[in-house]
Amino acid sequence: MTSSPAPRKPLPPPTGSPPEALPSRRPGAALTLTARGVCFAFGATAPSRFARQHPSYLRSINVAQGLESEHPSRRVYWPWWPRRSRRAEPTDDLVMAPASVLENVSIDLPPGQVTVILGPNGSGKSTLLHTLLGYLRPYRGEVLLNRQPLREFSAVELAEAMAFVSQTPSVAFAFTVEEIVAMGRWPHRRDGERRRREWLGGHGSPSDRAAVDEALDMTHVRHLTGRTFAELSGGERQRVIIARALAQDAPILLLDEPTAALDLWHQLELLHLLRDLAHRRGRTVGWVAHELNLARRFCDQAVLMNQGRVVAAGAPGQVLTPETLEPVYQVRVTVNGGQLAFTRRSEGVPAGMPPLTES
Amino acid sequence: MNVPVAAKGHGRTYWIETGKILLLVAATAAILGLCVLVGPGIPGSDVMSLGVSSGAIMRLRMVGVGSAAIVGAALALAGVLLQGLLRNPLADPYILGISSGAAAGVMVWIVFSDAIAAVLLRHPWWGWLLAHGQTIPALAGALLTCVVVFLLGRKRGGLLDPITLLLSGVVLSSVNGALIMFLNNLVPYGAKSDILDYLFGYISEGTAPLTVGIALSAVLLGWIGALSIGPAMNIGSLSDVEAESLGVRLQRLRITAFVLAGLLTAASIALAGPIGFVGLICPHICRGLFGPDHRRLLVVSPLVGAAFLMLADTFVRCTGAWFNGELPVGVITALCGGPFFLYLLTRRRTWS
Structure with missing residues (x-):
C-alpha cells in the first residue's frame, strides 16, 4: 500500500487505535x-430517475392516492416521453413490494x-x-x-x-x-x-x-x-x-x-x-x-x-440471554456455568411433523 | 516448501512458463513456414513437392495457410473467452449457437438467393454482396444469433447469467439446426454437396485477399480486447458475490467477453464456415500446458489454435488425391479432436 496512488475520493482519515501486537504494514484506515x-426484497428496486418520470409510474401514484380512476381508457400509450401529471408527487416508495427479506x-x-x-x-x-x-x-x-x-x-x-x-x-x-x-x-x-x-x-x-x-x-x-x-x-x-x-x-x-x-x-x-x-x-x-x-x-x-x-442489538451480555434467544430460536435456553445450553422445547414441534415418542 | 512467496520474486516457475511461451511462438512460426512449403505442386495433382513451387501456387497457398491460421486463432480465443465467461469447461462457439446461426444464414442465402436476386437485381449493393459470396450472410446469421442469445441470457435484474446464457444458446443452436435441415429439403439435389461442404467448414485458397485482411484485423482486435480483460477473467471464475466483492464489474466483463467471442467467431465463420472442435480442444490443451491463468491462456491459445488448424489444413491439402477431392477441414479437426478430447476426459477426473 505504500506506493499506491491516491484514490479519486480519498477514504476518510484513520481514527482507530494504533496496532500493538500484530505488526501493521499500513496506516489502518478505520471505517464504520x-x-x-x-x-x-428480491425483484424489488427503487424506481430509477427515469422510471420516476414515466407516465405509468406517475399514474400509479395518482391511482394509489385516489386522485385518478383506474379505468383503462385513462392509460397513456402515446406520447411516451415524460409528461408530468399535475398532482403526482414522485416518491422513493415502492408501489408494489414483494415480501421483504x-x-x-x-x-x-x-x-x-x-x-x-x-x-x-x-x-x-x-x-x-x-x-x-x-x-x-x-x-x-x-x-x-x-x-x-x-x-x-x-x-x-x-x-x-x-x-x-x-x-x-x-x-x-x-x-x-x-x-x-x-x-x-x-x-x-x-x-x-x-x-x-x-x-x-x-x-x-x-x-x-x-x-x-x-x-x-x-x-x-x-x-x-x-x-x-x-x-x-x-x-x-x-x-x-x-x-x-x-x-x-x-x-x-x-x-x-x-x-x-x-x-x-x-x-x-x-x-x-x-x-x-x-x-x-x-x-x-x-x-x-x-x-x-x-x-x-x-x-x-x-x-x-x-x-x-x-430483534436485539448491543453488548453480548444483554443480547445473548435466555429471554431474547428463546422466542427467536424456539428452543429452551439455560445458562449453565457461564455457558448457554439448549434443549428442545416440547411444545414447539414444527407444523406437519409428528412428535417423536421418547423411548 | 516453506520458502516465503515474497522471497521468490519472479521465481523459477515464472521464467519456465515464459520460456514455454517463447518455445510455442517459435514452434508456431516453424509450422507456418512448413505448411506454406508443403503441398501438391499443382492443385488437384497427386504429386507431392517439398520446396519452392511456382510463384502463383505459393501465393495461393499462403492465402490458404494464412486463413487457416486466422480461423484457428479466432476459434481458440473464442473458446477460452466463452469457457471463462460461462465458467464451464465444455463451452465453445458451437454450444452458444453462434456457429449454427452462421450456417443457417448461409442456408437462407443459398436457398433464397434467386428470389433475393430477383428483387435486388438493380440495386447497387447486389454486386458487392455477390462479390463476398457467403461471407455476408454468415456474418449476419452469427450476429443475429449473438444478439438473441444475449437478450435471452439475462436474469431479471439484467445481469448476464452463465446458466441461462448456456441454456438459451443450446436451445437456439438446435433451433438453428432444425432450420438448416428444413432449408436443406428445399434445395434441389444438384446444389446439395456444396452445402454439405460448407456445413463442415472448408478453407478455400481462393478467398479474396480483402476478406482475409478484414478477418485478420477483426481477430487482432479481438485478441487485444481479450488480453485487456484477461486479469479480470481470472477473478470472474469465482462466484458472483466474491468477484463483485473483489471489485470486478461482472456485467461489464461478461458483456465484453461475449461481444469479443461473437466477433471472433463471426470472423472465423465468414472465412471458413463452422469448423468444430478447435474452440473446445485448444483451450484444454493450453490449460494442460500453461495452467488456468487467463493472462497466459489468452496469449497462448491463439498460437495453439493456429498451429492446430494449419496442420489440419495441410493434411487435407496433401491428401486431396486420396479422397476424391479435398476433405472439408472440419472433418479432420473432429476426427482428431474427438478422440483426443475423450482421452483428456478419461485421464483427468476433475474439470473444476
Whole structure:
C-alpha cells in the first residue's frame, strides 16, 4: 500500500487505535459501516430517475392516492416521453413490494470491534451482509461507509474498503491455492509497476507478495500452496478463502459463517485472529455465526435477527440471554456455568411433523 | 516448501512458463513456414513437392495457410473467452449457437438467393454482396444469433447469467439446426454437396485477399480486447458475490467477453464456415500446458489454435488425391479432436 496512488475520493482519515501486537504494514484506515433503515426484497428496486418520470409510474401514484380512476381508457400509450401529471408527487416508495427479506434494518459496525450477526435460518443474515457489501441494493434505506453512501464509491474503492468471505465459495478452474490467495490483491493492482510485474501471470509487487505471505501464515495454509482448490477438504477450502480476504488487506472484513467447516482448533485460531485484527489493527469485523457460545466469547457487539428484522442489538451480555434467544430460536435456553445450553422445547414441534415418542 | 512467496520474486516457475511461451511462438512460426512449403505442386495433382513451387501456387497457398491460421486463432480465443465467461469447461462457439446461426444464414442465402436476386437485381449493393459470396450472410446469421442469445441470457435484474446464457444458446443452436435441415429439403439435389461442404467448414485458397485482411484485423482486435480483460477473467471464475466483492464489474466483463467471442467467431465463420472442435480442444490443451491463468491462456491459445488448424489444413491439402477431392477441414479437426478430447476426459477426473 505504500506506493499506491491516491484514490479519486480519498477514504476518510484513520481514527482507530494504533496496532500493538500484530505488526501493521499500513496506516489502518478505520471505517464504520452503517445500515440505515435498509429494506430489501428480491425483484424489488427503487424506481430509477427515469422510471420516476414515466407516465405509468406517475399514474400509479395518482391511482394509489385516489386522485385518478383506474379505468383503462385513462392509460397513456402515446406520447411516451415524460409528461408530468399535475398532482403526482414522485416518491422513493415502492408501489408494489414483494415480501421483504430485510425490513427496516439499522445496524452499525464500528471499527475496532467484532460485531456478530445471529439469527435462525432464513432470517436475512446473509442478505444483510450482501447489502452491506453493496452486492444487493436495498429498495429503501441506505448503507453508509463513514457516513458516505455506498453508491458514491467505485467498485474498486469498495473492494479496497471491504473484504468478504462467502458462505458458498466456488472456483471454476484448477487454480492453485497460491493463485487464489493472490486474487485478493486484485483491488490494489492500479499501480503501474505492479501491472508490469503481473504480465503473463507474474507474482505482483513486493507488497502484494508480502500480503499474500502473511495471509497464508495467518490461516495456516502455507503447506497447501501448490494444490488446487478441488483437491482440498471443506475446512481447507474455507481457510483458503479466508486467506484471500485477509490478503485483500481491507479495513472492513465481513465473514459469512467462516467457522462452519472448521475443526475446533482452527475455529479458535480464526476467532482469536479476528479479535486481534479488530482490537489491535482497528479493523471492522462483521461475522455471521450460529455458534452462540463462541459468539458470546469473542464478539464485542451482537445483533440478533429474526424474520428480516433486528430483534436485539448491543453488548453480548444483554443480547445473548435466555429471554431474547428463546422466542427467536424456539428452543429452551439455560445458562449453565457461564455457558448457554439448549434443549428442545416440547411444545414447539414444527407444523406437519409428528412428535417423536421418547423411548 | 516453506520458502516465503515474497522471497521468490519472479521465481523459477515464472521464467519456465515464459520460456514455454517463447518455445510455442517459435514452434508456431516453424509450422507456418512448413505448411506454406508443403503441398501438391499443382492443385488437384497427386504429386507431392517439398520446396519452392511456382510463384502463383505459393501465393495461393499462403492465402490458404494464412486463413487457416486466422480461423484457428479466432476459434481458440473464442473458446477460452466463452469457457471463462460461462465458467464451464465444455463451452465453445458451437454450444452458444453462434456457429449454427452462421450456417443457417448461409442456408437462407443459398436457398433464397434467386428470389433475393430477383428483387435486388438493380440495386447497387447486389454486386458487392455477390462479390463476398457467403461471407455476408454468415456474418449476419452469427450476429443475429449473438444478439438473441444475449437478450435471452439475462436474469431479471439484467445481469448476464452463465446458466441461462448456456441454456438459451443450446436451445437456439438446435433451433438453428432444425432450420438448416428444413432449408436443406428445399434445395434441389444438384446444389446439395456444396452445402454439405460448407456445413463442415472448408478453407478455400481462393478467398479474396480483402476478406482475409478484414478477418485478420477483426481477430487482432479481438485478441487485444481479450488480453485487456484477461486479469479480470481470472477473478470472474469465482462466484458472483466474491468477484463483485473483489471489485470486478461482472456485467461489464461478461458483456465484453461475449461481444469479443461473437466477433471472433463471426470472423472465423465468414472465412471458413463452422469448423468444430478447435474452440473446445485448444483451450484444454493450453490449460494442460500453461495452467488456468487467463493472462497466459489468452496469449497462448491463439498460437495453439493456429498451429492446430494449419496442420489440419495441410493434411487435407496433401491428401486431396486420396479422397476424391479435398476433405472439408472440419472433418479432420473432429476426427482428431474427438478422440483426443475423450482421452483428456478419461485421464483427468476433475474439470473444476
